[in-house]
Amino acid sequence: MTPLTRRLAATYSLALLGAVITPVRQNWRPKTRKDGFPLSYYPMFSARRPATTTVYSLVGVAADRTRVRLPYRIAGTGGLNQVRRQINRCVAEGRTEELCQRVARELIARNQQQRSLFSEIVSVDLVASKFRLDDCFAGDGLVGEETVLESMTCVDTQP
Amino acid sequence: MSRRCTPALLTERLSAWWFTPAPAARLAGTRITHGAFSLWYLAKRRSMLAEIHRSGTNDFAPVGPGRILSKPLPATVADRIVDATLVAAAAAATGLCYRVTGPMAGALLTWTLSYRNSWTMIFHNDNLMVLHAAALAAGPSADALSVDAWVRGCRTGPSGADARYGWPLQLASTTTVTTYALAGVAKVAGPLGWKWTSGESLRRQVAVDGVRKEAFGSPASPLAYKLYGNVTLFRILALGSMAIELLGPIAIFDRRLARLWALAAWQLHWGILAIMKIKFRYQLSGAAYASFMDLERLIRR
Incomplete structure (x- = not known):
């Protein structure tokens, strides 16, 4: 790989991973948490379940x-x-x-x-x-x- | 100052790890696995998707790229996009004109599954399939075991390992562990915090899911009834799943450990199927963990 293709690959990787991580912010929103697709904060199974x-x-x-x-x-x-x-x-x-x-x-x-x-x-x-x-x-x-x-x-x- | 703790050294090590050389056939094997699964998954749902496309505007809640729409697309247009996705996925799986069909299949799969998830319910088993398509389409995933390679007269691709075949696999695997870690963080940051690991919430979640199924005429898993009273077991299951979710980003730095992690995550989904009858099909099939494996060994045999 040339230095340029390496840099491009690293930039693309960081952009994709950054996008995947971004929805984590939803966890600290008080009431208006919003799930999305394909970028999600994966809230399944996390809710409090009463009896x-x-x-x-x-x-x-x-x-x-x-x-x-x-x-x-x-x-x-x-x-x-x-x-x-x-x-x-x-x-x-x-x-x-x-x-x-x-x-x-x-x-x-x-x-x-x-x-x-x-x-x-x-x-x-x-x-x-x-x-x-x-x-x-x-x-x-x-x-x-x-x-x-x-x-x-x-x-x-x-x- | 010692060279040991400089940011430059850390970047260098991360870069060496990220660009670990891999054989072309390993990346190609992952492309074939992902493509074959996507193709099967969409083809099996073609008629269901057509029904959803005709289910009216009341339940339309667009997500992802679908948010550019204020109302659903005409049903026939949505149907044809599904067909185009199938064609592109088949071309990408076989590695035909991959430089074009790979990114095209990734983009169409993202659209089709985002649109499918735009009717009030997000299916979290679809996310990884889309993210993996984005990772694989960015690299030379069809340099081996593809129509393109066959046309070039080099079916198995270049000999030896190269970093250009390694980084898309690292990206796919890192994306995988990140999504699990996000699920773990959501539990810890949720209303229960670390108390989630007591197992009580998981036990109730299993019960709620079972009750919902029964209320709609679908029987809950017999195992759910059998295990419900066993609080200790649910504590172990909760601790185990939390460990799998949160430890992935650590395991990823060692290839053998990462493979063990993938095996544990795969088992987790089989456990969910057994107790809750919830099918995370991409994960259950093992295709979600293909990037962790040395698939070229299977091909060599």
């Missing part, structure tokens, strides 16, 4: 009032955590009705294509479920306090 957690999710209700947890794929695409975050955002922005309508439409479409495992479902509930982690993991399974935030019928009225 309880609240999850916004979707429940299908059958005519006999049986309740079934709906898989995330019915609400969106891109993986469970992406869909979960999109649901959280809908709740935060007050777009719960729009979300339930979308899910109800998806269920009706799936039923029409006869590929649905949820043909008995007559309505969709968006619920906030509060779970005690010890109860769920060392006790009786997924049992929590459920609050229905929004409900939408999903019966196909088209002839």
Whole structure:
């Protein structure tokens, strides 16, 4: 390598490494921490986790009032955590009705294509479920306090 | 003043380490590994990406270079960019016109994955793939084991080791350990500080993740249920992962130690998969640690 190419390589390396390190500043911002891509401060797993957690999710209700947890794929695409975050955002922005309508439409479409495992479902509930982690993991399974935030019928009225 | 502690000597030593000579085939092996993984990763997600491109504007939260957009691109344009990325990644992996296709593949991969991460969720397993593309594209990564080398009639590249093949590998490896160190710093600088290593937060994180999965109809890992009560084990796991994250930048200065570190980091991701069912695919495949290995030995066999 010539001295010039060495210098260029060193400059490029320092620039890339400098860019990779820069987001570390986010750790010391009081409230407005912002993650990015591909430059991140990698905050995953660093949050304080209380003994309880609240999850916004979707429940299908059958005519006999049986309740079934709906898989995330019915609400969106891109993986469970992406869909979960999109649901959280809908709740935060007050777009719960729009979300339930979308899910109800998806269920009706799936039923029409006869590929649905949820043909008995007559309505969709968006619920906030509060779970005690010890109860769920060392006790009786997924049992929590459920609050229905929004409900939408999903019966196909088209002839 | 003794020469031992002068900044000039330190710079000299750092420079000698950074420009450690490496054979062309080692860098080429890393290029092939990275390119093959990127190609597989994107090709497998092509239809999912097309769905995301059509998922509307409400959830659009652009990150990285995507921030130049105020609204999503027309879906067909985004689809074609994914296709162009696939073509460029294939050309870079095979080392075809690498001087052009290498940087092009790096730029397109950065755009495509930034755009993919612009729908409310950042997937931290994608970062390294993009950063490694930037490291590899800057060097002569296709001087061996490439279409370019084959056309030149020198398939295995120049004999002997050279610094120009070493520094892109150092850059890729140093980037890798830096990202892990950042994850460690985020934990220590977070609300728990060093108490994070008590394991309680990790145990709860595993439980929260499991509850979320169950709430969306996907079962949590059976191992999460089995291990949840074992507080001591979570303390050991927390200490172990913190050590891996923070010690990487020290291990990088010794090649053998760095390889051991890469092995430990790889194991960490397999552990996360077993307990949380979270797939850091680039790391799990081992491709993320290719720059730490003497890949030319495999090729020679």
